[in-house]
Amino acid sequence: MIPPGKERPQPMPAAAGPTRMLVEERRRKILDLVEKQARVTVFELVKRFGVSAVTVRGDLDALSRSGTVMRSHGGALKRAGAPQDVPLNVKETLHHGEKVRIGHAAAQMIRDNEIVMLDSGTTTAEVARHIKFLKLKSLTVITNALNIAMELANLPHLRVIMIGGILRQMSYSLVGPHAEHTLRGLNADRLFLGVDGLDPEIGLTTPDVLEAQLNAMMIRVSREVVVVADSSKFARRNLSVIAKLDSVHKVITDDRVSPAVVAALRARSVEVILV
Numbered sequence: 001m002i003p004p005g006k007e008r009p010q011p012m013p014a015a016a017g018p019t020r021m022l023v024e025e026r027r028r029k030i031l032d033l034v035e036k037q038a039r040v041t042v043f044e045l046v047k048r049f050g051v052s053a054v055t056v057r058g059d060l061d062a063l064s065r066s067g068t069v070m071r072s073h074g075g076a077l078k079r080a081g082a083p084q085d086v087p088l089n090v091k092e093t094l095h096h097g098e099k100v101r102i103g104h105a106a107a108q109m110i111r112d113n114e115i116v117m118l119d120s121g122t123t124t125a126e127v128a129r130h131i132k133f134l135k136l137k138s139l140t141v142i143t144n145a146l147n148i149a150m151e152l153a154n155l156p157h158l159r160v161i162m163i164g165g166i167l168r169q170m171s172y173s174l175v176g177p178h179a180e181h182t183l184r185g186l187n188a189d190r191l192f193l194g195v196d197g198l199d200p201e202i203g204l205t206t207p208d209v210l211e212a213q214l215n216a217m218m219i220r221v222s223r224e225v226v227v228v229a230d231s232s233k234f235a236r237r238n239l240s241v242i243a244k245l246d247s248v249h250k251v252i253t254d255d256r257v258s259p260a261v262v263a264a265l266r267a268r269s270v271e272v273i274l275v
Contacts, residue, residue, distance in 0.1 A: 026051070027059050031094055034069050034078050035232060041075035068094075092122045098230040098254035101275040103127045105252050106192055106228050113138050114189045117218055120145035120173030120211075121194030123228045128152055142188055144179055144214060146172040161186070168208065175210040183217045191222035195229050197236035200264040203245050205238035212240035219247050226250045231257035245270060 026049055033040050033048075045056045064071040070079050103126025110116055110131065118124045118141060128151045131141070137157055143149055144163040152160050165179030193215060197205035204227065206212050219225050225247055231254050250271040262272050 023059075027063060028094065028096055030059055030076075031063065031068055034076060035094075038078045039072075039075060043074070045075075092125075094122075095230040095232055095254075098256070098275075099123045099126045101254060102228050102230065102252050103130045105273060105275045106226060107131050107134060109190065109226065110134060110136070110139065112136050115140045115142065115187065117142040117188040117191040117222055118145065118148050119143075119191070119193045119215060119218060120148065120168075120171045123194045123230065124148060124192050125151065127192050127228060131155075131158075142186060144174045146174070165214075166210070168211065170208075171211070173211065175208070175214045179214050180217050183214070183221055186221055188218075188222040190224045190226060191218050193218065193225060193227050193242075195227060195233060195242065197238040198227065198229055198233050198251070199235055199237050200245060200261065200268065202237055202241060204242040204248070205236075206240050206242060207238045209240045212242045215242040219243050224249045226252060228252050230254050234258065234261045 029049075030040065030045060033045075042053050042056050042060070045051075045059075046053050049056070060069065060071055060076045063069045064076065068079070069076040071077075099122060102123055106127045107130035116131075116139065118128055120143070124145070125148055128141075128143075128148045131139070131152065132155060138159075139157065140159045140161065141148075141152055142161045142163065143152075144165065146167075149160050149162050152158055163174055163179045163182050165174035165182075166176035167173075168175055193204070195204045195215075196207055199205070204215070206215065219242070227248050227250070229251065234253070234257055245265070245268050248270050250273060251265055252273045252275065255274045257274070262274070265272050
C-alpha cells in the first residue's frame with residue numbers, strides 16, 4: 001500500500017545511447033581532417049568519434065590501403081607529392097557535402113530542350129543526381145561515365161548519349177581515340193566538367209593523359225564550359241593539362257576556396273559561383 005498523499009515513484013527513462021556513426025561517414029570525416037591538418041593521431045580520433053582505438057586503426061588501415069592517406073605510427077599523414085588518381089568509390093567519400101551543394105547549383109542552370117554534357121567524376125555525378133529532380137519536359141545528356149548513364153537511365157523525358165571507348169576502371173569512364181572520334185560529331189549547349197586540379201596559371205589538370213585529351217575535346221564541342229570542383233582542387237596540379245582557364249566560362253565551388261584564388265579567376269573573366 002502507498003500511504004495517502006504519496007505518489008507512486010515513476011521509473012527513470014532509459015538513457016538514450018549516442019547515435020552510432022556509419023563507417024563510411026566516419027572515414028569521410030577522417031579524410032577531411034587529414035586534408036585540413038595534414039596529420040591525425042589515433043588518440044585524437046578516439047576522442048573525437050567516441051570509438052575504440054582498434055576501430056580507429058581499422059579505419060586508418062582501410063584508408064591507407066585505398067591510397068588516400070599514409071599510415072604512420074600512432075596515426076596517419078596526408079600523402080605528399082602530386083595528387084594520385086584515386087578510385088571513384090573513395091573519391092565519393094571526400095568533401096561529400098560540398099559536392100552535393102555544387103551539384104545542386106549546377107543542375108539549376110539547366111533548361112528545357114538543352115544538350116548537356118557531363119564528364120566523369122563524383123561531382124558531376126552529383127549534378128546528375130540533381131537533374132532527376134528538375135521539372136523538365138525534354139533534355140539530352142551526353143556522357144562518358146557509366147555511373148552517370150546508369151543514374152539517368154530510367155528518366156522517360158531524358159535522352160542519354162553514351163560515348164564509347166576504353167573503360168578506365170578507376171573512374172568508370174570511357175576514353176581513348178574512339179571516344180574522341182564520337183565527340184567530334186556532337187555538340188553541347190553546356191559542359192559540366194569535373195577536374196582533379198585547377199591552378200590559375202597552369203589551368204585544368206587530371207592525372208590521366210587519355211582523360212585529359214577527351215576532356216579537351218569536350219571543351220571544343222561545347223558552347224559553355226562550367227567547371228564543378230570543390231575547394232580542395234584549387235591551386236593543385238596534376239600530370240596532364242586539359243586546358244587553360246581561357247576555355248572556362250564559369251566555376252562552381254564551395255565557400256571555403258581562397259579569396260585570392262577567386263580574385264585570380266575573376267581577373268581572367270571567369271564567373272565564380274560560391275555555394
